[in-house]
Structures are given as structure tokens and as C-alpha cells.
Amino acid sequence: MSHLFESIDFVENPLYEQIISDIGKQQFSIIENFFSLEAVETLREAVSTRYEEDRFKKAAIGNRINETIETAVRGDLILWMDETKATPKERFFFDQINDLVSYLNRTCFLGILHKEFHYAIYPTNTFYKRHLDTFQNDDRRKLSFVCYLNEEGWLPENGGELVLYLNENGEEVEKVIYPFPGRLVIFESQIIEHEVRPVKTERLSITGWLKTR
């Protein structure tokens, strides 16, 4: 039998194991400095370039078949990322995400087949009201990912907290998360309702989903 295990090239990754354990216990995980400040700055530059090229569009609600723009629900601007056309700056982002995704697929049997990511800009005074990341006609999203591209020194008065609504022994508890640069938040798309509180200073992020089928 030992031959079988020796032939499998698998190295345990303590950080990824922590993420898996967090999600198993509490349906979410917060990873500090998943992306270095240098990587965040590079991605922020990519956002600026694309924004100047007028590539961002007002985000809609519903899925791509059935979507409407409702700024009373969400006011962010988004741009879907195309991994096949990733620039060297974005390649780094996808390499790190793909490494984690392949680990999750090897260890957790989640059956993740697809992923989708978009940049998001929340201009001043915008927000995203409490919601779930799944749609009535589409339940393929399993894990939601958010990573923040803000500059260092994000202050509480800047607003823009991500609030996860958790259920602890039948009681609703708010988990308030500041959008600090390099921070990655992962949560179960079908379980955790969440919102982005009103933003007082422009807020930048990448949001994405791991999907089945």
C-alpha cells in the first residue's frame, strides 16, 4: 500500500488546511495578506488603466440572462476578468487562486469546474444591500471570494465594511470585515447572507465564485 501513497505527489499546505478547517466550522475564512501589498498595488494599477479605458459597467442584479441595474440594491461598477487574456499582472492573481482551487479540489471533493472573477469599484456613497450570491435559477456558485485592492491604511470612517450575517446557535450575529489590502475573504455562497455597507471613500476589490457544473 505504501507505494500507492508515495506515488501521489501531494504536499500538505498549512494555510490551505486552515482555510478548509475554517470553512468547515464556520462557513467562512478570512486570510490576511493572501496577496502581498506589491501584488495589490499592481492589480490596482490594472483597475485604473481599465477604468480610464471606460471598461467598467454598472453592476446588475440577477444573472446574465435575467439582469437589471438597481442602484438602490448595489451601486458598484464591475469588469469581468478574462483569464485567457490575463496580463502578466493578472497572471499572478490567477496563479495564486488556481493553486488554492486545485488544492481544494484535491482535498475537499467540492467538484469545482468553473470560476468567474470580476473587478469591482464602489464609488463614494455606494453599497450592496444584504443578499445571497446565488440566483433563483442558478445554484452553481459554491464559494464566494473577495479580495481587496485598497491602499494601506483603510480607516473605519471610510465605511465599506463587508458584513457577514452568521447564525450562531439560532442567533443572528454580524461579522464585520474591513476591506484591508491583501485580505481574502471566502464564504459559502449558498449559506451566508452579506452586505457591503455604504462606502465613504472609493473602494476597490476583486470578487469571484467557484462553481460546480
Ligand SMILES: O=C(O)CCC(=O)C(=O)O
Ligand atoms: O466587496 C465585498 O466585500 C462583497 C461583494 C459582494 O457581496 C458581491 O459582489 O456579491
Ligand SMILES: [Fe+2]
Ligand atoms: Fe455578494
